Amino acid sequence: MTSAPAAAAESTAALPPDAAELAAAFAAFSKASEELSGAYNALQGQAAQLNERLNVLMAALPAGVVVLDAQRNIEQLNPAATTLLGALGAIGTPWSSVQAALVPTSDRGEFTLDAGEAGEHRLSLSQTRLESGEGAIVLLHDITETHAMRQMAERNERLAAMGEMVAGLAHQLRTPLSAALLYTAHLRQPGMTEEARERAAERTIERLRYLERLIRDMLLFARGDSLGRQTFPVHELVTELANTLEPVARARKIRFSAQCDCGETELYADRKALGGALTNLLENAIAATPEDGEVRFEATLPAPATVDFSVRDTGRGMESAQLSRIFEPFFTTRAEGTGLGLAIARGVARGHGGDIRASSRLGHGSHFVLTLPIIRAPSEEPAA
Secondary structure, three states: OOOHHHHHHHHHHHOOHHHHHHHHHHHHHHHHHHHHHHHHHHHHHHHHHHHHHHHHHHHHOOOEEEEEOOOOEEEEEOHHHHHHHHHHHOOOOEHHHHHHHOEEOOOOOEEEEEOHHHOEEEEEEEEEEOOOOOOEEEEEEEOHHHHHHHHHHHHHHHHHHHHHHHHHHHHHHHHHHHHHHHHHHHHOOOOOOHHHHHHHHHHHHHHHHHHHHHHHHHHHHHHOOOOOOEEEEHHHHHHHHHHHHHHHHHHOOOEEEEEEOOOOOEEEEOHHHHHHHHHHHHHHHHHHOOOOOEEEEEEEEEEOOEEEEEEEEOOOOOOHHHHOOOOOOOOOOOOOOOOOHHHHHHHHHHHOOOEEEEEEOOOOOEEEEEEEEOOOOOOOOOOO
């Protein structure tokens, strides 16, 4: 019995040459078509499997995922995004209407959204355009609990610091108060010369002013960032502080230089509190620097969204044991210091989302850098 391929071959062989070639080409085409059809069916199966896995992954993600089409309308969103956006998250809704409901906060990239009965959500938002340019993906993270925990941690840290403050406050107040009472008692002594009376009065006033400064610093430390923020150019603040501190340094025969490499960069911050914090750093540097020494004040942009205020001196410097304690409330290396200046400065920096770092070597001076993030005023912050 003749097999089918053999029969086809015999049949092809029986045909004229042109017809035989055509039949062979048709047979090859049929075979390739069957292979392509099989490969297509396999790809369809794989695509369905990948799509199923993607849907499972989207549903399992705790973050909200919103897919926007080329017209920036909502094309797809996962269950977490539906929960976060509520009625705003309908398919086909323009993303601009969602943006209008997002209220910027003072923290870059964070917004609040009124979720009705569910209360107010605090969201972190980031957006990435698709490589094709046809649409974008928006990620929404619900950081409501994280923000509350962060605030609680900051509050607990401040309460702990205030506990340390209260523990040291009695001693800090007792000494100058006792001195003031002693000098005041001298004023009541009969037969006291006018010169001695005036000297006792001056010392009494000096001690009372010290008490006033101590209480003022204590209140500033306890208050922290007052959040009375405004937008202002960095170079204006640098110029203002330089004009204030340069005469002080000159009177002590200390070279003082100030430089701002921030161009027209603006800060959204509590100008008064920040100026006070930097003044503390500059006054400490001047007090620690001997005659013919130097204090340098600089403002730079180490990164596009960060500004550094640097205060460097050629003073006596500090040992590592002192350096590790300089931000503790009431710790001071100066006889007339309240020990709260650096603690206040760090509180102001952290209240603005920044911090202070310090380095020092005994006999080689000290270097303080107050770093702040550059954020926009809420009215200027883009929603996405």
